[in-house]
Amino acid sequence: MGTVDAQAVNLYALLGVPENADGARLRHVIGLHHTAKLLPEAILAKAERYLLSDTLRLQYNLYLKNLTAQHAALSHLNLYAHLNLPHTATAAQIQAALNAHVHRIPLQTWLLARKWLLHPRLRERYDGMWAQRFGGQWEAVLADADVAGVATDIATVETDKASTPWALLAAAALSTAIGVITLERVYQRPIQLYRQQTALPPLLLAAPAASAWSQITITAVGDTTLGSHLGDVSAGTLPAVWREQGDAYFMQEMADVLAHDDLSIANLEGPLTQANGGMDKPFVFKGAPALVGVLRAGSIEAVNVANNHSHDYGAQGHADTLQALQAAQIPAFGYQQYQIIDIKGKRIALAGAKAWSVAQGKEAVEQALAHFKGQDVDYLIMSFHWGQERQYRQNTTQRAIAHYAIDRGINAVLGHHPHVVQGLERYKQGVIVYSLANFVFGGNGNPSDKDSVAVQLRLDFAGKQLLAQDVLALPLSVSGRSNGNDYRPVWANAATQARIHAKMQAASNVDVRMGWREDLTSQALLAHTFKAPAPSRWCDDSGSVWAPSVVDTSLQRFPSCVATRQHWG
Template sequence: MGRRLKRKKNNHRKWCIFLGILICIASIQLAVLTFVWASQNKNIQKPPSWIAVEEGKNESTEEDIGVPVEVQDSEKIDFNVDEELQEESLVEDEEATIIKPIRKNITISAAGDFTLGNYLPTYEANTFDDVFRKQGQDYTYFLSNVKEIFEADDLTLVNLEGPLTNATAHMDKPFPFKGAPSYVNILTSGSVEAVNVANNHSHDYFEQGHQDTLRALENASVGYYGYGHQYIKEIEGVKIGVLGYKTWAKTDPFIATLKKEITYMKEKTDLLIVSFHWGDERTYFPNEVQKYFAHLSIDLGADLIIGHHPHVIQGIERYKDRAIVYSLGNFCYGGHRNPPDKDTFIFQQTFVFDEDNQWLIEESTENIIPCRISSVIHRNDYRPTPLEGEEKERLYKRIEELSAPLSIQPFQ
């Protein structure tokens, strides 16, 4: 009995020693962990100022870094970051966040009279039809020297003076023009997008010839305007509208029509161009009717006026910051085998719009490209060609002289 009690006491002593050892080991481990934790907390730095901190929370606390928090203003705290590098980084961030305003540049070209055909029998030498045959019936020949110009713009407008028809019955007049319906390929191959059909030759072959013309244009996806037809083209989200008229006198019915249609189109478009077939043939200055309707159209809301019919060029006027091109003259003109005045030009304007499609007039630019209606001087080969060198400068000066009485600033 005594041995059993002694053995129990010995076992109890052993368990006490074992538990004591475990407690010592645990205490040592706790001390080590506490030391490591304290060392790590001493190296904690406050995050840089460009790291966003959730609203309503302090960037640091006494518990976070183990030191009193004396200031909240990050500019008063030294983060051990090089000041110059920090400033450069902030400047770069500001530049990266600058958003440039959206700008839409739309360039529109306008050229003069296109008479694709002639009034003489087709077998006559050096007529438009004769040259077409000699060129191997190549539709691209006629606009080959200006095609790159028209392709580079956003919209090209011209005056189509004469029907495209196979009709034979024509009006009793000195010069009834017409060309084959297939001549519409001259327009498409030369990058002409839309044409005016309101002129004094559009009905030379009566209504049949006119309807044949419209049908040919539609089949070739060429737009047209005039005689009640309006043209609207959307470019980069900007709606461009064009109206076409033929007028010789100030009449109340025409004035009422002009007011009604311009008002209507202004509601439908962001930019409005009005084309007029007007003036006196072979005169170099606009008459009072031209000036009246040009100014009235701009007063009503038109943004650009382009004119034709005189078969020679006239000057350019600026009215209420809008350009009035009174006459562009002939261009690809089959109505005369050798006209004495072969000067012509392409008028271009680049319209700048903001993201809301508002026209920024002060940022827009104008350009004149002096041309001759023929690639040769001694006759008309129906191939309009840009001028170079002295001839180019001569025509620049001539346009400036014609424009001077209209109080326009000289073009550069």
């Protein structure tokens, strides 16, 4: 077969599916690769031609069995060594090395490097495997077998040796693929953030049945005060705006996020009550029980009620709040109240606590674990009200509590109380969001710092096994007005986004890049059980570089359209 052996590609390995994958799964995964621009279009075209046709797939499978060159699984390939790069190389360095090595390493290896090292989500998955197998051995030279197999051009294939049907098939597929490599060297769009938060088990092994895969998206927002100081209803307060605008006004700019995830969580800071006799302290919050409609209209499914304002009107005010939430069918958690929410067959557990000291935090963690013991929980979120107000860096108490929680088995920690953004942290197998800042915040008519963030956790499950948890930070301003508070969170403009990024990055141990509203159009590919009809402007942004999970198995898509910054308003 001449140099075909060296340049041959295993389409199954490139797609990341087993050779026994059914047609529906292949069609879906190929579609995801088209959307995410993970492989050259010529390779995907050949995958469609040879893997989606029963006859040609039989021929192609025969071709694979007759390959003399053996391709190692991804977990056994040191892609950095093939490109002569350290594992700390930047995306620009990787792209330059790919350009330089396009004809120097086997096409299979080149394509795998292009796919797994240029995409942030996939690179972190690969790095987890790389660290386990290769450690600090990136300086290793190319394997002799790889060097010996280098080919310079598909045209050098000796046609008289490519006489069998499967060899001709390979030559046709590869000639087209190599012909477009130059055009595919550089991405045409910047890569969006999609941070990988856990290391995966070895890839490219036999995958579970398609029905076993599921993805759950959870959105967390910050301090939500549906009321005002002492229940003031004068002009300019949140209750006054509510009387004029109604329930749907407050979260309308976030509707297409909160209505199209699987679970939305907020910190409800302040009672919903008609009780009198508030506590004697500088800020005493109170809102009418009917304001619970704001949560329902905004598609908030669960709220934490463990904070320093939940009892501003005593035990009666707190009891009234719980009653209003129960009537609105919004689960409340916090203190000694816990929730388990079933989503797509998975049990998501919620607990919350005030934690002014490490001892308080540890006690709350142990109480939550004791409560959920034996309840077959798949994912556990702990919400903490903690830290110092208006401090942009989490303190040692917050870190100690969060690390203890993760060490004890909590999957994600969500923080609030500082009223400003703080850092994101990846700790072992857990995710920590130290402060979500404010959201719909009636506690201040003109906050000096209006920067905020919503955080999405995207969880990939294979059956009961959690494979990955990704985090996406969405930059917000708590008001549409710069000179006051209209109590309506809006998407941050470019300047605000840059400012939020600078604050959070300084306190984070992950690369905090902000997501944009356009990223969320690709949620159409994730097959969430949408909680509300999709807005008509939602569409399949097939030009986006952002990639949904390659383990998602949905075939549902929205109609095609062109989504631009202007398109979203």
